[in-house]
Amino acid sequence: MARYARIIVDIPVAGLNQVYDYTVPEGLRERTRIGQVVTVPFGRRRVNGFVVGFAEKPQIEAGRVKDILKINTEEPLFDEEMLKLLKWIAAYYKSYLIKVIKTAIPTGLVSGRVGKKRIGYLKLNQPAEKTRELVKKLKKRAPKQARVLQILLESKRSYSKSKLAEMAGTSSGTVSRLLEKGYLKYVEEVEERRPVLEKDELVTRPFKPTAAQAGVIRAISGSIKEGSHKIFLLHGVTGSGKTEVYLQVIEEVLQAGKGAIVLVPEISLTPLMVRRFYSRFGDEVAVLHSNLSLGERYDEWRRLKRGDARIAIGARSAIFAPVNNLGLIILDEEHENSYKQGENPYYHAREVALKRGKILEIPVVLGSATPSVESFYWAKRGRFHYLELPERINQDKLPPVKIIDMREELKKGNTSFLSHDLERAIEDSLARDEQVLIFLNRRGYANFILCRECGHVIKCQNCDISLTYHAGANHLRCHYCDFTRKVPKNCPQCGSKYIREFGIGTERVEEELSRIFPGAVIDRMDVDTTTRKGSHRKILAKLERGDTDILVGTQMIAKGHDYPNISVVGVITADTILNIPDFRSAERTFQLLTQVAGRTGRGDKAGKVIIQTYTPGHYSILAASRHDYTGFFQQEIKLREKLFYPPFAWLTNIVVQGYEESSVMVGAQKLGKFLQQYHKYIDEILGPSPAPINKLRKRFRWQLILKFRDWNLRNFVLTELEKRFLIEQQGDVVFNIDVDPLKML
Numbered sequence: 001m002a003r004y005a006r007i008i009v010d011i012p013v014a015g016l017n018q019v020y021d022y023t024v025p026e027g028l029r030e031r032t033r034i035g036q037v038v039t040v041p042f043g044r045r046r047v048n049g050f051v052v053g054f055a056e057k058p059q060i061e062a063g064r065v066k067d068i069l070k071i072n073t074e075e076p077l078f079d080e081e082m083l084k085l086l087k088w089i090a091a092y093y094k095s096y097l098i099k100v101i102k103t104a105i106p107t108g109l110v111s112g113r114v115g116k117k118r119i120g121y122l123k124l125n126q127p128a129e130k131t132r133e134l135v136k137k138l139k140k141r142a143p144k145q146a147r148v149l150q151i152l153l154e155s156k157r158s159y160s161k162s163k164l165a166e167m168a169g170t171s172s173g174t175v176s177r178l179l180e181k182g183y184l185k186y187v188e189e190v191e192e193r194r195p196v197l198e199k200d201e202l203v204t205r206p207f208k209p210t211a212a213q214a215g216v217i218r219a220i221s222g223s224i225k226e227g228s229h230k231i232f233l234l235h236g237v238t239g240s241g242k243t244e245v246y247l248q249v250i251e252e253v254l255q256a257g258k259g260a261i262v263l264v265p266e267i268s269l270t271p272l273m274v275r276r277f278y279s280r281f282g283d284e285v286a287v288l289h290s291n292l293s294l295g296e297r298y299d300e301w302r303r304l305k306r307g308d309a310r311i312a313i314g315a316r317s318a319i320f321a322p323v324n325n326l327g328l329i330i331l332d333e334e335h336e337n338s339y340k341q342g343e344n345p346y347y348h349a350r351e352v353a354l355k356r357g358k359i360l361e362i363p364v365v366l367g368s369a370t371p372s373v374e375s376f377y378w379a380k381r382g383r384f385h386y387l388e389l390p391e392r393i394n395q396d397k398l399p400p401v402k403i404i405d406m407r408e409e410l411k412k413g414n415t416s417f418l419s420h421d422l423e424r425a426i427e428d429s430l431a432r433d434e435q436v437l438i439f440l441n442r443r444g445y446a447n448f449i450l451c452r453e454c455g456h457v458i459k460c461q462n463c464d465i466s467l468t469y470h471a472g473a474n475h476l477r478c479h480y481c482d483f484t485r486k487v488p489k490n491c492p493q494c495g496s497k498y499i500r501e502f503g504i505g506t507e508r509v510e511e512e513l514s515r516i517f518p519g520a521v522i523d524r525m526d527v528d529t530t531t532r533k534g535s536h537r538k539i540l541a542k543l544e545r546g547d548t549d550i551l552v553g554t555q556m557i558a559k560g561h562d563y564p565n566i567s568v569v570g571v572i573t574a575d576t577i578l579n580i581p582d583f584r585s586a587e588r589t590f591q592l593l594t595q596v597a598g599r600t601g602r603g604d605k606a607g608k609v610i611i612q613t614y615t616p617g618h619y620s621i622l623a624a625s626r627h628d629y630t631g632f633f634q635q636e637i638k639l640r641e642k643l644f645y646p647p648f649a650w651l652t653n654i655v656v657q658g659y660e661e662s663s664v665m666v667g668a669q670k671l672g673k674f675l676q677q678y679h680k681y682i683d684e685i686l687g688p689s690p691a692p693i694n695k696l697r698k699r700f701r702w703q704l705i706l707k708f709r710d711w712n713l714r715n716f717v718l719t720e721l722e723k724r725f726l727i728e729q730q731g732d733v734v735f736n737i738d739v740d741p742l743k744m745l
């Protein structure tokens, strides 16, 4: 074994993105491996570090190399292939390797705070024959003790002390006495913490695939058998049976003795998907997501590592799951924004999946009803293999969509937020005892409070964002930092009492609907009603049972709930996202409308979708109303090319933040000046300028957006930036580099 180990220490500071050499003491030499957590001296401190390599010669003078003090985790937390992936992420996203490692590995494992859960169990300490004699003796003198022994004799297994006492109808003191006398003994067993999963009896067996499904399954299994790295874009309309395809190809993966990772955007919103996997594969499934307790996550992670579970299903960070002999990665709803991490490292799970697939030479399947513009473009260019499921299963038809021009409604004298058509559709649906989904992309009661005399809008004191009025809580709240305040009686600027709320949110829609349809049971699903653990499930279960007539909600209701009794889907206003100043707003509008529309028309009920808008002519709304992905893509890709945005440009957004407005400005200008030296490599620089959200959580924000035609040149410039500029920048201004940003506000 090598004499020196390369260690990355757990101190994420600029300049520390490098490895340090330590001597492996004789006694540890046989046991030290890549991926272990060790304790090492660092300056005057002792810190944790990860072993990332070995060397025969140290990088510095051998006499100055210090010793590894101890090994904290005997079992490595990652292997060499995973390390390669983590290093790639750090390099691509310009992050620190230590940060990437800690993103990939469950917290409890690194800190050692969470361990195996051990429980003491009690067993008989004498042969059955002797115990039986003892029971006879004790029966009169100590009947309770006799009963405890009798239970253990009959069940032939062990129980915890409290369980045993409970079963015998006695106190734990009685059990203790038997233990003291040596009739019982303690054994320690590891108890596994498992999240509770529900099964769905209908899907325990594979369905016979449709012709289209069979073709798709054949293509993917071919690649699984070859063990080749192919990227498939599976474009299947809502209700086309993508999940069944996933299940059947995973079956093949398992039969080949391999494992799989399935990523879903947000696990609490896709309970159906998890249920299906669990029903088909049972304990082979391990679920990884942030709603699990640390202990549960630790145990699920270890089940995968041991090979006791071979399918990992989870949100973004499940891409790092330690599946043994990984044979396939599936990303469902690949267009979803939640796959991108909103903080350093700003990685996108899709890019990481593609890289992991490449390192391991295995296929990656990207599934969506509305693929991202980038992915569809790559499919057209032949980098991804395009697979299509163009029709719904069971001959279900995609529902007809009607667009309502709300300007016309106003002209007709209808000042309500509900068009006549939508109101009538809801009425009919309720009369037939069917269900309605109402979608609005804004929570709260009103968007903002405005003074009608001076035009002042009440904003958050920490952010450059108007406060939203929440009627239930009767306060104003910031949707970015959660700051709340009372609703003032007078305008804080001019003192006028003519201040009132404008715009509508889900809370207001719920209230108005219950006024218009007093007999209907109306429920609401948004961030405000789902903060408590399990509340998503409760709302959806109520809908599934048919106890809810109308469900009002934000995009949470747009995802994967296949409830056949929903016959009307209404969109209150399609314009909320379209009006966000971002080049992806048309794409998001199209995706969201298509997803929402896909929630109806399942089963034997004919569905109907009504979209209300002030911009009925916009191509994203028109295309969504025709379920026409290609039509949307053709318009959108032309604009992207003309305006030089992805997939034609490689974007980077650098946000400069700090508590002092002037130092943020100075910092941003310094950065702009530095980048000017590289202007011949950069195709376009936007800024430095104040970010659209100029203040967030008390910090001022400026930004610079860089556009590159060539990926290699971007990497060159960003590396120069890291090496020559960022390391010197100290003080209260922070520079955040977001590579391939999804949000630029």
Ligand SMILES: [Zn+2]
Pocket: 451, 452, 453, 454, 455, 456, 491, 492, 493, 494, 495, 496
């Ligand atoms: Zn005022």
Ligand SMILES: [Zn+2]
Pocket: 460, 461, 462, 463, 465, 478, 479, 480, 481, 482, 483, 697
């Ligand atoms: Zn705020």
